[in-house]
Structure formats: structure tokens, C-alpha cells
Amino acid sequence: MSWKKYWDEELETMSPSKLEVLEEKKLRQQIEYCFATSSFYRDKMQLAGIKLEDIQCKQDLSKFPFTTKDEIRENQETESPYGGYLSSSPEKLKRVHGTSGTTGRFILTCFTQNDVRVAAECGARSLWTAGMRPDDTVFHVFNYSIYVGGLTDHLSAEYLGATVVPIGVGQSQAFISLAKDIQPTVITSTPSYPVYLAKKLRDEYGMEPKELGLKKGLFGGEPGAGIPATRKRLEEMWGFEARDANYGLGEVLAIFASECEAEDGLHFCGQGALIVELIDPDTADVKKIEAGAEGELVLTTLEREATPLIRYRTRDFVRVVTTEPCSCGRTSFRFKVIGRSDDMLWVRGVNVFPKAIEETVMKLRPQVTGEHQIILDREGAIDILPLKIEYAEHIELNHLDKLRKFIEDRFSDELRVTTKVELVPSGSLPTFEKKAKRIKKVFKGE
Ligand SMILES: [Zn+2]
Known part of the structure; x- marks a missing residue:
């Protein structure tokens, strides 16, 4: 059977300027809605001295303060269960999900019927792309x-x-x-x-x-x-x-990006539902979305009814691959996720994400199997990164020392970190039925 090429051809192939008009109209409506229905956002706007008319276009969004996970958690703790953050009446809720926070209390994300529809639309658009x-x-x-x-x-x-x-x-x-x-x-x-x-x-x-x-x-x-x-x-x-x-974030949308057949980064598939900003995580300065730009994703929902998000700091770090139209015909920008700030390791002043370690290990195949473990023996910054890496079955034991030295040099060249590699036999590290846990903490309290 031959299927249509896109899930939503109009949105997926729309020119960036036309999409911006749509986004800005929806943005004004979303902010007005939040101001009218949510004490959480009304308080934030008043505190920052922002009036409704101040937010007219995408650039104006940078006047709005960020929203963080901690703020939402505190708001829901004070006004249990949903907080002044809930912007629709509780009777309109169809579903409630939770994401885990740092204190063990769930942060609750709610959906009205329309929120369920938008999530399914963006999800289907992404899965179709994939x-x-x-x-x-x-x-x-x-x-x-x-x-x-x-x-x-x-x-x-x-x-x-x-x-x-x-x-x-x-x-x-x-x-x-x-x-x-x-x-x-x-x-x-x-x-x-x-x-x-x-x-x-x-x-x-x-x-x-x-x-x-x-x-x-x-x-x-x-x-x-x-x-x-x-x-x-x-x-x-x-x-x-x-x-x-299936790239997404629990508090925002479960899926809003996927790779197409060109396999060159994740297509943003949240057109009309989300505005994406990229910021420098340290200075909070907004960065232009252009090829090679790196930063933290900041997301604003555009038609969320139950739990809208205005400038939500995701803590996810991404690199923009390109903003040029793709060979598949889609016009949305493509990006790669570099890592999550919670996972970031500090090795003698160099920050390293577990994903970069995985990339380096994978390039060493077929001498290694690809399975590896990052051993952390203390909290915070470390000087040398201890790694366990499985060597492939065909490697002879008298070659292990040479291979270990070779791998340590590769890490030093590619990631600028000093590693202490322990080579272990194929099949000796765990494989994962659930989410992979490649970081093993061996210090007290874990
Ligand atoms: Zn594509």
C-alpha cells in the first residue's frame, strides 16, 4: 500500500516565515490565557513587571521569565495537588501524568481533551516522520x-x-x-x-x-x-x-521530534504546538537557531489548556544540525540531543556527557563490544574518568595492554579527558531490559 508522504503536509512543509505568523498568533493567545486562568503565571508576570501587550512576537518572549521544574514543584507543594499552575478547571481534566523531581515528589502534568489531541497529533507527526x-x-x-x-x-x-x-x-x-x-x-x-x-x-x-x-x-x-x-x-x-x-519531555509533550529517512538529526515536529528557544545555560542569553548552535532547549506551549509552559527550561542540551529544508521535503530544523545537564560529568574542568563516551566507545568496534560502564567513586568533579569496557571475543589476551593504551589515547584525543580503562571480557557487563544504566556509583550513599 502506498501511504501519504507526510502526516500533516501543510505544517511540515510550511515556510519558516509563514510558521512564525501562526506561532506568534498562538503565542499571544496562550499568554492571555495563562494570565486569565493561572495564578502561577499571573504572579510571575506581575513580579517581572510584564503586561500582556508587552508580548507581541517571538522576540518579545525573551522578556518573560523562565519557568523551572523546581518552581512548579514548589507551587504544587503549596497548593496541592496541581497548584495555581493548573490553568483549566479540574473537571475538564482527562488525564494526569507525573515526572519525578529532585525531592521525590511527582510534578504533575495534566491534560484536557484538547491537550490529549495535540499530544497525539505531534506524536503521530513524529512517528510518521520516523x-x-x-x-x-x-x-x-x-x-x-x-x-x-x-x-x-x-x-x-x-x-x-x-x-x-x-x-x-x-x-x-x-x-x-x-x-x-x-x-x-x-x-x-x-x-x-x-x-x-x-x-x-x-x-x-x-x-x-x-x-x-x-x-x-x-x-x-x-x-x-x-x-x-x-x-x-x-x-x-x-x-x-x-x-x-520518540524524543520528547514528560512535562511538555511526550514526542515532538524524530529522524526521517535522511537520518541526519531529529526533525522538530511540534509545529504550532511549541515555540523553541535555545539559550546559553550559564548566562541565559538567547542563541540563534542556526547550524552548529548549541545550548539548552527552552520550550513554550502554544495551545496547552491544563498545564501550559512559558519558557520552560528543559535542562536538555542540543546541537542544531541544520535549518535548511531536508531532502525529505520537511522544512523544520534538525537537531541532536547532546545530553541532559543532570547527567553531565566534570573531568578536570572538561564537561563530558555519557553520550559522548558512548560515541567514542562505539567507534572502537570491532575491537570492543560496545558495552561499557562509567565508574564514579565520588560526587562532583573528578580528575580521571574510570571506565570498564568489554573487549571483543577475538582479542587475544596478550594484546589487551596495547588495546587499553590505545583506548585511553583515543579518549584523550577525542574528548580531552584522562581515563583509566579496565578491559573486561565480552558478556561480563550488564545488558539492560529497562533504561540503560551505564553510570555506576560506588561511593557511600548510593
Ligand atoms: Zn527529513
Whole structure:
């Protein structure tokens, strides 16, 4: 069957200037709405001395103060459960999700019927970009719980028209037996899960992953599938096409960016629902969205009814790949996620994200398997980064010293950090059924 090329052709191929007109109209409406309905935003505006008429265009947005996760948590703690942050009446709520904060209290994100629709639209637009179609049968391996990802991503795939089987995490046995019967075409999961599943298939069922016949792997929750060597490893192992898909944030939208067939960064797919800003995380200065620009993503919702966000600091660091139209015909800018500020490591004054470590390890294949662990023996900045890396089966033991030295030099060249590498045999580090935990903290209190 031949399907339409885009989920929403008009929005996805719209010229940037036309999109800006749409965004600015919606922005004024969203700010007016927040001022009228939310004491949280009204207080913020009054405190910052901002009047409604001050925000007319996208540039004016920089006058508005940022909104942070901590502020929302405090607001919900004071006015339990939803805070003055809730902008619609509680009777209009259809669904409530939570994201975990630093204190253990959930930050609650609410959806009205229209919020549910917008989330499904942006989700379907992203999944379509990544290659999902209505004739696909999807095995969905995300966490169905209070967290937004599992259920919302499921509903987006369903809204797109696909057949979705809610596998959930920790159900690998069910996955394998159902896959033999139902023969799914798509797996949606973290990129580390297929590595775990492949090992289980080989060890316990004597089967090769390719025998399950999956055609597409759409990955999210971790940035791995955007790393070319990680993608290649998954594709070789499973015989499917792997895409970095499902990028989103629980408090904003569960999915609003995915890779297209050009596989050159995540297309922004939240047209008309979100305004994106890029800032320098230290100075909070706004940076121009242009090829090569790096910074923290700041997001503003444009038609959120229950829990709108104005200039929300996501703590996610991204690099803009390009703002030129893509070979797929979409006009939205493309970006790569570099990391999350919470994960950032400081090694003798150099900041390093676990994803960069993964990239360097993956480039060392086939001498290593790709599995690795970052061992942290204390909190805060460190001088030398201890790493455990699995060497490949074919490496002879008397070559290990040379390989270790080679790897340490590579880290020094590529990431400018000093590492202490311990090489361990293939298969000795854990593979992950849930989200990959490559950082092992060995200091007290963990
Ligand atoms: Zn594209």
C-alpha cells in the first residue's frame, strides 16, 4: 500500500516565515490565557513587571521569565495537588501524568481533551516522520505507568492508525512468544533494549534476532539510536531499520521530534504546538537557531489548556544540525540531543556527557563490544574518568595492554579527558531490559 508522504503536509512543509505568523498568533493567545486562568503565571508576570501587550512576537518572549521544574514543584507543594499552575478547571481534566523531581515528589502534568489531541497529533507527526505507518504492528516496550512515555506514545501510535501491542518493560518472555505468533513489524523501545533481547533470544531460545522479522526499530528514552555506530550495531543485529524517534519531555509533550529517512538529526515536529528557544545555560542569553548552535532547549506551549509552559527550561542540551529544508521535503530544523545537564560529568574542568563516551566507545568496534560502564567513586568533579569496557571475543589476551593504551589515547584525543580503562571480557557487563544504566556509583550513599 502506498501511504501519504507526510502526516500533516501543510505544517511540515510550511515556510519558516509563514510558521512564525501562526506561532506568534498562538503565542499571544496562550499568554492571555495563562494570565486569565493561572495564578502561577499571573504572579510571575506581575513580579517581572510584564503586561500582556508587552508580548507581541517571538522576540518579545525573551522578556518573560523562565519557568523551572523546581518552581512548579514548589507551587504544587503549596497548593496541592496541581497548584495555581493548573490553568483549566479540574473537571475538564482527562488525564494526569507525573515526572519525578529532585525531592521525590511527582510534578504533575495534566491534560484536557484538547491537550490529549495535540499530544497525539505531534506524536503521530513524529512517528510518521520516523517511518511508522497504519499497516504496522507495533510492539511497544515502554513503561506504562504514571510517567508520560509509555501510555502517551502508545496512544500516538494508535492515533496514527497502527496496531499497537502494549508489551511494557520487563516482559521479554511475553515479547518473544507473542512475536512468534503476531509477527510485529515495529519495535518501539529504548535503544539498549534490543541488545538485551538479542542476548536472551540467543542464550535461552537458540534464536537469532533476525528470525523475528522486525522491519523497523523506533527508539527513544535514550539518545543511542542517533549515534551512527550504535544504529549500525542494532541494524546488523536485527536486520531492521533503526531510527532515533520518540524524543520528547514528560512535562511538555511526550514526542515532538524524530529522524526521517535522511537520518541526519531529529526533525522538530511540534509545529504550532511549541515555540523553541535555545539559550546559553550559564548566562541565559538567547542563541540563534542556526547550524552548529548549541545550548539548552527552552520550550513554550502554544495551545496547552491544563498545564501550559512559558519558557520552560528543559535542562536538555542540543546541537542544531541544520535549518535548511531536508531532502525529505520537511522544512523544520534538525537537531541532536547532546545530553541532559543532570547527567553531565566534570573531568578536570572538561564537561563530558555519557553520550559522548558512548560515541567514542562505539567507534572502537570491532575491537570492543560496545558495552561499557562509567565508574564514579565520588560526587562532583573528578580528575580521571574510570571506565570498564568489554573487549571483543577475538582479542587475544596478550594484546589487551596495547588495546587499553590505545583506548585511553583515543579518549584523550577525542574528548580531552584522562581515563583509566579496565578491559573486561565480552558478556561480563550488564545488558539492560529497562533504561540503560551505564553510570555506576560506588561511593557511600548510593
Ligand atoms: Zn527529513
